[in-house]
Amino acid sequence: MNFHELNCLSSARNFSPMGHEIAGDEAERLISKQIKSAANGLSFIYNGKRVPRSDSTGRYEIDIILLTRQHLYVLEVKNYSGSLSKVGSNWVQTRRNGEQVEHEDNLHKNQLKLEALNYYLKDFKIPDGYIQQRVLFYKDLMLSPEISRDSRVVTHEQIKSFIPKVSIFKRVEDQFFAALIHFLVSEEEKQSARESVMTKRINSEVCRNIGDKIGILRTWDEICLKGGRIIRGDAYSLYIEGKEYELRNLEASTGFSCKWTRNKLFGFIKSLRGKPLGFVTSKHRKHELTPSKDKIKIHRVGRPNPEYIYLREVEWFCKG
Structure with a gap:
C-alpha cells in the first residue's frame, strides 16, 4: 500500500x-x-x-x-x-x-x-x-x-x-x-x-509543393494540463521510472497521453492492491507512472528558463 x-x-x-x-x-x-x-x-x-x-x-x-x-x-x-x-x-x-x-x-x-x-x-x-x-x-x-x-x-x-x-x-x-x-x-x-493573371500566379502543382514544404516546419510543442489549459514551448526530456527519454528528436505530431485514476475511491482501491495509479501511453509503449516522481522538462514560450512539470498534472503531450 x-x-x-x-x-x-x-x-x-x-x-x-x-x-x-x-x-x-x-x-x-x-x-x-x-x-x-x-x-x-x-x-x-x-x-x-x-x-x-x-x-x-x-x-x-x-x-x-x-x-x-x-x-x-x-x-x-x-x-x-x-x-x-x-x-x-x-x-x-x-x-x-x-x-x-x-x-x-x-x-x-x-x-x-x-x-x-x-x-x-x-x-x-x-x-x-x-x-x-x-x-x-x-x-x-x-x-x-x-x-x-x-x-x-x-x-x-x-x-x-x-x-x-x-x-x-x-x-x-x-x-x-x-x-x-x-x-x-x-x-x-x-x-x-x-494585370495579367497568368504572369503572376504559380501553377497548382508548385503551390502544393510549397505547401508541403511549409507544412513540415515545426511549431511549438504542446502540453495539455489537467483542466484543459494548453502550454507551448520546447520540450526537452521525459522522466519516468528513473529513466530519461529525449523528446527533442521526436517526429512532428507524435506524443503521449497520461492515463490517471483520478477517482479517489478507485485510486484508494488500487493503492490497497499495490496497483499503479497511472500509465503513460504512446504509439508503441506503455509505462507505469509514479505521481510523486515522473515529470517533463519544457522551456515555455516567453519564459527565461526551462522548468519541470509533474506528469500528475499532465493529460497529453504533442510534438510540434
Missing part, C-alpha cells in the same frame, strides 16, 4: 483553459473552410510555424502563413490599443491611460521573417513579389501617417466591411480573422483585374 502516491495525485492542480484558447480548434477548422471558399479551393493556412533563420542562429515564429497561387502572405497580428507612432527605428504605443510602450518596428521584424521564409523556399525559384507581408492591427487604434500609409499595414477599418452581420463564428477574433482572409483575396482579385 502506498497512500503517499495517492495523496500526490490528489494534490494535482486544475488548470482551466485561458480565454483565447476556448473553441480554438473549431474556429481554425471553420476559418480554413472559409479560406478555401474565398480562394477558389487551392489555399493553405499555417499557424505558428517556426522558420529557420538564414544565418542558422535560431528560428523566427510566424503568426500566420497564407498560401494561394497568387501570393504567399507572412502575416503578423497585433492587438495594440490607443495610438501608435514611429520614433526613430522603433514604434511607440501610447495606451488610453497615457502609458507609453516601445515596440520593435513590426514591419522590419516581419520583413526578416519573410526573408527567412524566402530563403527556406529557395529551391522553388519563387518569382519576385510572390511572398508578401502584412501587419494587421486587430483593434481600432490611431496610427501615425508614417505607419498608416504603408501598404503592408492592414487596419481594423479596412477589414471591418468584410465582417458579415451574421457569422458562423462565435468569437469576434475569429470573425475578424475570416474577414482578413476575404480582404486579402479581394485585393488579389483587384490586382488580377489590373
